[in-house]
Amino acid sequence: MKLHFHKYHGTGNDFVMIDDRSHAFAEADQDRIAHLCQRRFGIGADGLILLRNRPDYDFEMVYFNADGRPSSMCGNGGRCTVAFASFLGLISKRTCFLAVDGPHEARVEADGTVHLRMQDVARPKPVGKHDTFLDTGSPHHVRFLPAGLAELNVFAEGRTLRSGPLYGVAGANINFVQVPANPAEPWAVRTYERGVEDETLSCGTGVTAVALAASERGATSPVRLSTPGGLLEVSFQQRGDGGFENVWLSGPTKQVFSGVVSY
Numbered sequence: 001m002k003l004h005f006h007k008y009h010g011t012g013n014d015f016v017m018i019d020d021r022s023h024a025f026a027e028a029d030q031d032r033i034a035h036l037c038q039r040r041f042g043i044g045a046d047g048l049i050l051l052r053n054r055p056d057y058d059f060e061m062v063y064f065n066a067d068g069r070p071s072s073m074c075g076n077g078g079r080c081t082v083a084f085a086s087f088l089g090l091i092s093k094r095t096c097f098l099a100v101d102g103p104h105e106a107r108v109e110a111d112g113t114v115h116l117r118m119q120d121v122a123r124p125k126p127v128g129k130h131d132t133f134l135d136t137g138s139p140h141h142v143r144f145l146p147a148g149l150a151e152l153n154v155f156a157e158g159r160t161l162r163s164g165p166l167y168g169v170a171g172a173n174i175n176f177v178q179v180p181a182n183p184a185e186p187w188a189v190r191t192y193e194r195g196v197e198d199e200t201l202s203c204g205t206g207v208t209a210v211a212l213a214a215s216e217r218g219a220t221s222p223v224r225l226s227t228p229g230g231l232l233e234v235s236f237q238q239r240g241d242g243g244f245e246n247v248w249l250s251g252p253t254k255q256v257f258s259g260v261v262s263y
């Protein structure tokens with residue numbers, strides 16, 4: 001059998017994108033999804049996304065991590081799926097689609113910039129002097145560092161925290177942030193992603209968590225965040241109960257190539 005696919009990235013977080021409006025893709029075959037995401041034996045990606053028809057919405061996004069398992073929300077993947085829907089001619093500038101964490105509004109610009117509305121987020125939960133937990137559609141641990149982000153072994157430190165007693169078997173994504181001298185400057189972020197089990201170049205729900213947590217350390221909306229894969233921006237409003245609403249994640253998307261794979 002032959003599978004047509006497109007490859008997208010959002011600030012270096014890359015995805016195999018499949019037009020599955022016919023619902024023909026065998027999503028239960030997790031070994032196959034993992035194989036397609038392998039960087040040497042497959043196409044190579046941090047995750048695989050199915051774009052499907054969904055009554056009452058423009059489309060549905062179904063997300064799998066590189067390990068082949070379905071997971072929680074992927075912010076960069078959501079932005080790339082909006083760009084893909086625009087490429088397919090399913091939407092014009094504005095859309096409302098369904099993802100695993102509920103409905104999302106989004107806007108796409110002619111240059112591929114996508115603005116994605118995230119779900120409201122509950123008040124950050126401190127889990128240490130420099131550490132906070134937030135669920136921005138996916139679970140995120142945020143660790144603030146005074147310095148040394150560039151030299152940090154994100155793989156080793158992230159893997160230890162991800163599988164530690166705080167998060168159990170389900171685990172969490174681990175974000176390391178360097179506090180800028182001026183809170184208006186970009187906040188530098190590196191993320192260890194569960195389900196990829198490695199550092200990725202960028203994580204959308206991760207930078208969203210960082211921006212909201214950084215607001216308790218002097219950052220004001222919109223917060224700019226620099227990842228190894230590029231710049232993202234998060235805007236938001238804080239609620240009276242310490243949670244956040246009207247949360248938007250914005251940044252570039254790119255279709256890298258298209259192809260056909262035999263399996």
Ligand SMILES: N[C@@H](CCC[C@H](N)C(=O)O)C(=O)O
Binds near residue numbers: 075139173202204
């Ligand atoms: N890269 C994503 C997050 C994808 C989900 C994550 N790996 C998990 O399983 O929690 C993003 O851009 O948000």
